[in-house]
Amino acid sequence: MRAASLLAGFALFAAAVPAAAHGLDHRVTGDHAVVVTLTYDDGAPFSFESCEVTPPAEDTPSQVGRTDRSGRVVFLPDRAGDWRVRVMAEDGHGADLTVPVGADLLPAASGPAGPSRFARLVTGVSVLFGIFGVVALVITRRKP
Secondary structure (H helix, E strand, O other): OOOHHHHHHHHHHHHHHHHHHHOOOOOOOOOOEEEEEEEEOOOOOOOOOOOEEEEEOOOOOOOEEEOOOOOOOOOEEOOOOEEEEEOOOOOOOEEEEEEEEEEOOOOOOOOOOOOHHHHHHHHHHHHHHHHHHHHHHHHHHOOO
């Protein structure tokens, strides 16, 4: 009986470890974003075209992607200065823009995002061992 209890406890622990490896954390914030909207001369949006956003005094883009269906490039600056926004279409249209970002657009300092993955894993394993301990206690008390 004791071996079966230990095996069940090990199985619970082993099941908890892979579950933590597939986690995906996220956080939704209300930080200040810079939105650059691009349109053609006729007012049609510059949709789904390549874009790059490069921070001040750097040569490597911090963001690479595409404009959205409304022709917008959205980024969250982490420093004040002149940001470079480059957009390019396959047909040759494009723009190389300088977007000034002041201190009022920088995100406010935020607190911790919550417990780390390790802390959640330790808590989960502790709960499993606690449940296992209560079940083992109930089983052993039933014996005459």
